[in-house]
Amino acid sequence: MIKRIIELNFYLAPFIQTSSLPLSPAGSRMEVQCPVSSADIQSEDDQGGEMECEENPLNWQSLVSRGVLASLTPQEIKRQEVINELFYTERAHLRMLKVLDCVFQQRLNRDSILPPEDIKHIFINLEEIIQLHGNVITSLIIPCTLQREECPVFEKIKRAVGTFCSNQPSALELIKSRQKKDQRFTLFMQEAESNRLCRRLQLKDIIPVEMQRVTKYPLLLDNIAKYTGINSTEREKVKKAAECCKKILNHVNQAVKEAENKQVHTVESL
Template sequence: WEEEEEEANLTIEESWQTLLDDPASLTKRQFHQQEAIWELLHTEATYIKKLRVITDLFLSGLLNLQESGLLTEVEPAKLFSNIQEVVRLHTSLWNQVMVPVLEKAREARAPLDPTHLHGGFSTFGSRFQPYIRYCMEEESCMEHMRTLLKDNELFRTYVTWAETKKQCNRLKLADMLAKPHQRLTKYPLLLKSIAKKTDEPSARDIVSSMVVTVEDFINSVDSQMRQRQEQQKLATISARIDSYEAVEGSSEEVEKILKEYNHFDLMAPMRGTSPEETRQLHLEGALRMKEGKDSRMEVYCFLFTDLLLITKPVKRVEKVKIIRQPLLIHNVVCKELKDPGSFVLVYLNEFKSAVAAYTFQANSATQGRSWIDAICNAQNQLQKLHTQEILRQQDILKRCPEEEEEEE
């Protein structure tokens, strides 16, 4: 019964023009503005119907099969994420924001007023919180679905059956699961279109403020997704590191003491940067290294945002071991040498005194130059991140006294 009632709410007029007694009396600009508002409302109703196909057909169908003991190995959350929360938020947005806009126009037989949307879109960030999880998990859900379609014949049969249903409108499950992210990115475009066609300055400002709120949220989601991807990349690289053998003990007793400290966590946060920043890999590759008067050795180096790792491949496994202390990039001096493709890294301590020097030889002058450039770029980027973090911390400190004063 509840579903029918909600479904009825989605029934809207064929056109905004039927809301008015005399739509022809509108100016061309007003006409275009009404078209833009109607597109937002109409596409929202259509979108909710598509979401319901996911929950009422695909998800419910799966749950029904599982009640009968079929496809119990499929975890709904791994396939559909929090789609039900997404449906709830849109049903709420529709009932609390969109319907009142329509009702006011119906009752007054007047044009749709875009400012009446403000209440709903000014709280976009809190309303649309479920999208953070959905967007974060979208890729893994898609991958899980592809794996199931490939490996599970019964699941494939079930999805194929569901996709033939009329309400799917020839869309595949993958297409539907991509809809939420697509819809999210459409809101700024729809609202900008309304703002562009709104002549009244205060109304236009209100719609423009809604655009800013929505874009801020989308940027935040994108930022979190990028961070997640970077962390996943970093975790993959971290898994390749077999051991930390930068320091050797002189005896068994010393080895026991060293054991506690002979490790390195690549996933640990970077020092002096925002917690939101993730260490990124800038360059990796094989080089020949010479330290002091020792003969050259084959090494494999990883250059990250804030550090350089010197490693050696471990035989018979696709892993590496760290053979020198991790070099913090801001303590590194990099100089090109006369031999083509060679460069030296001088490592400085807190007193700016040299504590180590490593000469590297690349396979070619071009490759050597690419390492030098990459190290220089990483240092510049890290400096920017440090500066940004200092400014961020200063901003926090500035705001603290202001907030205390307000409380008083």
């Protein structure tokens, strides 16, 4: 049984219910429910729970029997720790994307605080990004293990993340500009950013989280591969996923660079 646990492909862990070792503490899907109102958001934050996931990550060893834990090698334990880190940091990231949507985008739309085109400019394809991270294992990691760069899924991931991240410079500039001349928007920002769910982060700090997260995948996957059996097929799949994520990161970096250069050129031409 222990051998079966360790050799399970880590990306299948969220869907395996019979294993004694929960590689995915978050369950079958790493979802964070999106409150529909400011009052609901505040109430949910007061209750703690999954909103505290990044501050109090679950210790996977506490869910494993002493017998199973004693049978694991130091390398296997380290591997589980990195897998645990992948899932919990992903859940924390998804939570922050939901905050971006619920605390900012939805309220801006509902209260017509900004023109629809400005809201779209700031948040671009946020819904698509949330969907991508809602089940990152099947939407990102598994396609990457196939390493088929011509496949539609791979191209969709590159396009989605590249679009969101490359939009960041102009989105931040628009926010800055609006705060200077739109008192209603400024008051909204003060109220929204004081929400406990933002955890003292401003909108300009939250928008870049997607770019920051994309840089983490290759590092985490490389670490998982490092502590996976040298001759195992799973190690090769994890290494493929890491390489694929590096290519996605390179694509995103290039898209961001081009967007920044375009923005500088636009300013200089004024």
